[in-house]
Amino acid sequence: MKITDIRMLRLWGPRNHxxxxxxxxxxxxxxxxxxxxxxxxxGEADDFMGxxxxxxxxxxxxxGRDPFxxxxxxxxxxxxxxxxxxxxxxxxVMPGDIIANNMSSPTSTSWGPVIWAASGxxxxxxxxxxxxxxxxxxxxxxGKYRDHARVYLDRSSPEDVTNLDAWKKLAEQTLSxxxxxxxxxxxxxxxxxxxxxxxxxxxxxxxxxxxxxxxxVRNVAGADFEICADCHMQYNVPDAMRxxxxxxxxxxxxxEDPVPIANPDSCAEVRKKSDIPICVGEMxxxxxxxxxxxxxxxxxxxxxxxxxxxxxxxxxxxxxxELNHLxxxxxxxxGALATVAAAHAGVACRNFIGLEYHFIETSWIGEYVxxxxxxxxxxxxxxxxxxxxxxxxxRDVCSRYLAPGESLFD
Ligand SMILES: [Mg+2]
Numbered sequence: 116m117k118i119t120d121i122r123m124l125r126l127w128g129p130r131n132h133x134x135x136x137x138x139x140x141x142x143x144x145x146x147x148x149x150x151x152x153x154x155x156x157x158g159e160a161d162d163f164m165g166x167x168x169x170x171x172x173x174x175x176x177x178x179g180r181d182p183f184x185x186x187x188x189x190x191x192x193x194x195x196x197x198x199x200x201x202x203x204x205x206x207x208v209m210p211g212d213i214i215a216n217n218m219s220s221p222t223s224t225s226w227g228p229v230i231w232a233a234s235g236x237x238x239x240x241x242x243x244x245x246x247x248x249x250x251x252x253x254x255x256x257x258g259k260y261r262d263h264a265r266v267y268l269d270r271s272s273p274e275d276v277t278n279l280d281a282w283k284k285l286a287e288q289t290l291s292x293x294x295x296x297x298x299x300x301x302x303x304x305x306x307x308x309x310x311x312x313x314x315x316x317x318x319x320x321x322x323x324x325x326x327x328x329x330x331x332v333r334n335v336a337g338a339d340f341e342i343c344a345d346c347h348m349q350y351n352v353p354d355a356m357r358x359x360x361x362x363x364x365x366x367x368x369x370x371e372d373p374v375p376i377a378n379p380d381s382c383a384e385v386r387k388k389s390d391i392p393i394c395v396g397e398m399x400x401x402x403x404x405x406x407x408x409x410x411x412x413x414x415x416x417x418x419x420x421x422x423x424x425x426x427x428x429x430x431x432x433x434x435x436x437e438l439n440h441l442x443x444x445x446x447x448x449x450g451a452l453a454t455v456a457a458a459h460a461g462v463a464c465r466n467f468i469g470l471e472y473h474f475i476e477t478s479w480i481g482e483y484v485x486x487x488x489x490x491x492x493x494x495x496x497x498x499x500x501x502x503x504x505x506x507x508x509x510r511d512v513c514s515r516y517l518a519p520g521e522s523l524f525d
Pocket of ligand 1: 345347371372397446
């Protein structure tokens with residue numbers, strides 16, 4: 116069996132979430148891998164800078180390959196090979212003005228657009244292989260430990276952060292939807308108290324407002340409800356420490372990315388003094404997680420299936436965490452397809468504790484694929500025995516939200 120095509124479909128629509136709860140717009144990329152058997156696989160990628168070009172490059176580089184060699188394909192994309200490389204790739208300008216160069220692997224750089232593009236293709240290949248073998252994708256990763264993936268809801272903040280009733284309403288809505296965990300964004304929670312947007316500080320006034328608003332949420336949600344807070348890699352070490360001390364009484368499940376990424380030593384400093392578990396890594400690859408674990412810089416790992424290399428890489432990261440007796444939660448900024456893919460991977464990881472979802476207020480993002488069960492039930496993604504990821508595109512929703520110049524797959 117050979118890969119005959121790797122195609123993309125870009126969707127574009129409103130996004131009612133985050134950044135204070137106001138409406139923005141967002142794009143999502145659907146990936147489709149076709150084969151000469153007629154069976155195809157679906158994946159998802161985020162529409163970040165360079166991702167669509169990366170997927171177009173993969174189309175030229177990997178057409179003709181056996182889709183069952185998914186680990187070799189993704190590994191070659193991210194880490195390269197030794198010469199003489201793959202003989203079938205011809206150097207030159209291919210359709211779409213993409214230059215595929217057989218003198219090196221696609222990029223051999225496991226960062227940024229390369230790994231984000233590879234993630235979408237890996238997900239599509241897992242769907243494809245599951246369909247061919249007539250088995251759910253979680254069975255390709257060793258089978259499931261559980262029948263569902265618990266979901267935690269990202270709430271960011273209400274639109275009017277100074278209105279405590281809005282915070283209460285956000286907490287009440289999360290409970291009424293059946294979720295048992297939610298997360299807020301420290302950097303958006305008290306924007307009226309930010310002194311300087313550059314110097315990575317948290318003023319005492321800002322910390323006090325954050326505490327007051329999270330106390331409101333805790334009072335509504337009750338003592339048993341899991342609450343997390345995200346710093347988006349924004350703060351300096353002493354203010355991050357001050358924040359962890361001020362939030363201690365709220366019994367948070369985790370404080371996320373308190374300091375800028377890529378420096379395990381500064382994060383380890385915060386972790387050493389923190390009574391709140393420190394969760395890191397939504398943009399990390401496997402090597403970066405290894406670094407943070409080895410430097411004792413985190414308590415909970417937070418890979419994203421769209422940013423770490425896909426379903427096989429997220430499993431590899433979870434396995435290293437498990438060997439160090441650490442849990443993994445999956446960061447999730449993806450839509451319905453990515454969420455189902457992450458759930459398949461999550462149920463197959465022993466140390467998996469939950470999966471994030473951002474778009475509960477933006478229904479089209481949860482509806483652009485259909486499957487035999489709803490996307491969520493009782494705050495969980497349930498998984499059936501359907502082969503592959505068990506999803507097909509919802510052509511009505513996809514055609515309604517096609518980005519300019521796009522058309523549905525034929
Ligand atoms: Mg985060």
